[in-house]
Amino acid sequence: MNHRTFIPALLGLLALAFTAAAGTDPVPRFPYQILRHDLAVDLDLERQFITASDRITLRPDGARPGEGLELLLRRGLEVTAVLYDGEKTRFTTGPADLSHFEAEADSEDVVFYARAQALRLELPSGAAGRDSFTVQVEYRGEIRDSLEGADFSREYVAMEVTGIVSGQGVYLGPEGIFYPALPQQLFTFSLSATVPEDWRTVSEGKDGEAQVKDGRRTETWTSRQPVDGFHLIAGRFEVKEVDHEGISVRTYFFPDTTGLDQRYLAATKDYLSLYNELLGPYPFEKFAVVENFFATGYGMPSFTLLGSEVLRLPFIIGISLGHEICHNWWGNSVYLDYVSGNWCEGLTTYCADYLYKERRSPAEAAEYRQGLLRDYLAYTHEHNDFPLTEFVMRHNPAQRAVGYGKSAMVYHMLRHRVGEEAFWRSLQWFYRDYQYKFATWGDLQRVFEAESGQPLGDLFHQWVQRAGAPHLVMQGPMLTRLPEAWRVSFPLAQDQPGEPYNLSLPVKISGADRDTVVHVPVNQAAVQVDVTVPFEPLRLAVDPDFDLFRRLDPAEIAPSLAETFGARDLVIVLPDQAVPELRAAYEELAAQFNRRGEYRIVGSSELTPEARDAGAVFFLGRPPENPAIPASWLPGQPWEMAPGAYRLLGGEYRDPNAALLAVMRHPADPGKTAAFFAGESPEAVREAGRKLTHYGKYSYLLFFGGKNQLKGSWEVSGGPLTYNFQNPNATR
Ligand SMILES: [Zn+2]
Numbered sequence: 001m002n003h004r005t006f007i008p009a010l011l012g013l014l015a016l017a018f019t020a021a022a023g024t025d026p027v028p029r030f031p032y033q034i035l036r037h038d039l040a041v042d043l044d045l046e047r048q049f050i051t052a053s054d055r056i057t058l059r060p061d062g063a064r065p066g067e068g069l070e071l072l073l074r075r076g077l078e079v080t081a082v083l084y085d086g087e088k089t090r091f092t093t094g095p096a097d098l099s100h101f102e103a104e105a106d107s108e109d110v111v112f113y114a115r116a117q118a119l120r121l122e123l124p125s126g127a128a129g130r131d132s133f134t135v136q137v138e139y140r141g142e143i144r145d146s147l148e149g150a151d152f153s154r155e156y157v158a159m160e161v162t163g164i165v166s167g168q169g170v171y172l173g174p175e176g177i178f179y180p181a182l183p184q185q186l187f188t189f190s191l192s193a194t195v196p197e198d199w200r201t202v203s204e205g206k207d208g209e210a211q212v213k214d215g216r217r218t219e220t221w222t223s224r225q226p227v228d229g230f231h232l233i234a235g236r237f238e239v240k241e242v243d244h245e246g247i248s249v250r251t252y253f254f255p256d257t258t259g260l261d262q263r264y265l266a267a268t269k270d271y272l273s274l275y276n277e278l279l280g281p282y283p284f285e286k287f288a289v290v291e292n293f294f295a296t297g298y299g300m301p302s303f304t305l306l307g308s309e310v311l312r313l314p315f316i317i318g319i320s321l322g323h324e325i326c327h328n329w330w331g332n333s334v335y336l337d338y339v340s341g342n343w344c345e346g347l348t349t350y351c352a353d354y355l356y357k358e359r360r361s362p363a364e365a366a367e368y369r370q371g372l373l374r375d376y377l378a379y380t381h382e383h384n385d386f387p388l389t390e391f392v393m394r395h396n397p398a399q400r401a402v403g404y405g406k407s408a409m410v411y412h413m414l415r416h417r418v419g420e421e422a423f424w425r426s427l428q429w430f431y432r433d434y435q436y437k438f439a440t441w442g443d444l445q446r447v448f449e450a451e452s453g454q455p456l457g458d459l460f461h462q463w464v465q466r467a468g469a470p471h472l473v474m475q476g477p478m479l480t481r482l483p484e485a486w487r488v489s490f491p492l493a494q495d496q497p498g499e500p501y502n503l504s505l506p507v508k509i510s511g512a513d514r515d516t517v518v519h520v521p522v523n524q525a526a527v528q529v530d531v532t533v534p535f536e537p538l539r540l541a542v543d544p545d546f547d548l549f550r551r552l553d554p555a556e557i558a559p560s561l562a563e564t565f566g567a568r569d570l571v572i573v574l575p576d577q578a579v580p581e582l583r584a585a586y587e588e589l590a591a592q593f594n595r596r597g598e599y600r601i602v603g604s605s606e607l608t609p610e611a612r613d614a615g616a617v618f619f620l621g622r623p624p625e626n627p628a629i630p631a632s633w634l635p636g637q638p639w640e641m642a643p644g645a646y647r648l649l650g651g652e653y654r655d656p657n658a659a660l661l662a663v664m665r666h667p668a669d670p671g672k673t674a675a676f677f678a679g680e681s682p683e684a685v686r687e688a689g690r691k692l693t694h695y696g697k698y699s700y701l702l703f704f705g706g707k708n709q710l711k712g713s714w715e716v717s718g719g720p721l722t723y724n725f726q727n728p729n730a731t732r
């Protein structure tokens with residue numbers, strides 16, 4: 001899910017732009033700071049039109065006498081008047097300055113600026129010398145982004161809707177600049193919104209008594225906590241409310257959404273209790289689960305906005321709701337200073353998605369960590385990897401694998417380094433000290449160092465400032481019998497490019513009836529590891545529970561569809577011998593996979609062995625339909641695609657609408673994958689094919705009529721970081 005805040009990406013560049021505009025200032029600066037917005041908005045749903053008045057309280061911050069004020073406002077809104085301390089003052093509007101962003105024409109900054117107009121105000125020379133003053137901006141206009149393409153996906157964040165006023169509902173976000181703004185400001189606000197009598201509104205903060213007059217309802221939201229932006233959501237909601245330890249817990253659902261409110265209210269209460277205890281008191285007066293009329297999964301301070309379909313997805317209450325609630329600590333009250341990298345998605349993932357697994361069982365926690373490493377292996381390579389200091393927000397699986405996955409693993413390793421108590425105490429301290437302030441990775445480091453009493457520069461440097469991950473290679477272990485013990489020795493190398501990492505290497509040694517895990521400090525490219533245990537070792541495993549962030553060996557994980565789609569080179573092979581309707585269905589599917597044009601699509605008659613073996617390969621259709629499938633690859637596989645029958649793990653399945661997916665290690669290179677997908681009919685191909693990308697982590701999938709029947713991953717025997725002393729070949 002997506003954490004929302006004000007204009008994420010552009011802050012760094014914008015600061016530079018302001019510096020340039022100001023001429024000689026050596027550091028970025030805004031001559032005025034916004035202290036408060038008092039915004040009144042009247043919503044005309046039929047005309048998709050707003051009429052607004054924003055009284056902005058400002059404080060000079062190094063302004064020169066007579067220096068003007070430049071605010072940003074959504075383009076297309078018409079400013080009708082500006083008042084300085086109640087008196088009309090002169091203003092101009094014009095395009096926001098785009099000239100600083102030429103280098104990256106499609107960056108978020110440019111996209112944001114394309115939405116903005118600049119509102120330039122003249123201020124009397126006395127303004128710069130005052131403690132504070134107010135500027136009132138009157139404006140109006142249509143706001144109606146298209147909803148086309150709004151889509152919720154775990155992997156891809158779709159085109160953003162930044163503002164829409166309609167009879168179905170209202171979404172106005174700070175990224176859509178529906179009120180005059182400056183970037184990276186923290187301010188309090190009040191928002192009065194007027195809607196039809198049977199509508200309700202939601203924003204950050206706390207609501208007061210609603211006023212109803214002439215069929216119109218006005219609700220007022222105020223925030224005593226400084227925010228970095230605020231929203232206006234409205235709809236024909238039914239509101240349910242319960243009190244939880246002084247916090248108002250609410251659902252705002254559409255009338256035909258029944259039977260979900262009690263579950264959401266109960267789950268919200270549980271999450272609030274969890275984080276109150278773990279991290280410190282919840283910072284707001286309310287938390288609301290709000291249904292949206294288009295697909296979103298957003299978390300804002302004190303509420304979450306979930307599309308109608310999203311609200312009904314099975315994993316939302318158990319995981320995503322908790323993740324969004326956790327963002328009220330990380331990101332929505334301790335704010336993100338994006339300039340130095342987004343530290344907050346990894347921390348939220350660690351305190352939510354990951355922690356829920358850990359609280360169920362150590363095995364589920366290890367499996368989750370393995371999944372993070374698997375995604376990193378599947379989706380990143382030297383050309384798209386980046387350090388966490390450069391993570392802003394995710395747009396694709398590689399950014400997710402680093403910005404969420406690697407980042408969560410950094411907190412995991414930090415926890416091991418400083419210890420359980422110091423870890424949670426540091427987070428509580430960080431929350432207390434940085435509440436309603438912008439915080440950076442550097443601030444986290446300072447707090448953890450102070451609380452744990454140890455320098456952590458090496459850890460933050462190698463995991464946060466550096467791209468990539470260590471790759472570990474174990475060489476043949478030796479076993480030595482000592483008088484009272486056994487010694488296990490093996491050479492261990494890190495063969496990634498660049499400096500060796502400083503690691504606390506978990507080594508697990510198992511005997512007949514017990515095992516032990518020791519942590520061996522490793523800080524060179526090649527070391528000799530010696531571990532002595534008081535029992536006879538039968539098995540050795542390096543980092544068997546995936547406690548280190550590292551580049552896995554492909555043999556440590558089952559081949560998966562995600563790994564196939566994440567490959568740097570993927571060729572998709574169409575079945576030239578399939579009947580035309582079937583081939584057409586496969587062609588559509590291939591085009592769907594290749595929406596972003598990253599892959600090659602070829603017919604089976606065009607595929608050369610070189611192209612087949614150059615990267616990952618995905619064969620569509622069964623062998624007779626797709627003659628490019630090498631006959632020598634298939635014998636011995638635990639699956640078979642015969643006409644009319646699919647065999648999988650010993651079972652045989654006959655269904656007129658069956659479809660089977662299987663992924664194996666590429667026979668030409670076990671670091672890559674070969675995938676196969678076939679369906680009995682064009683419908684089977686379409687219906688199952690549409691769903692494939694939701695099952696990325698699996699090695700095999702069986703569908704009947706688009707409904708999943710079987711899914712799973714092939715068993716892996718342990719990979720090159722394990723060793724069996726009794727039967728050395730058994731686990732290699
Ligand atoms: Zn998040």
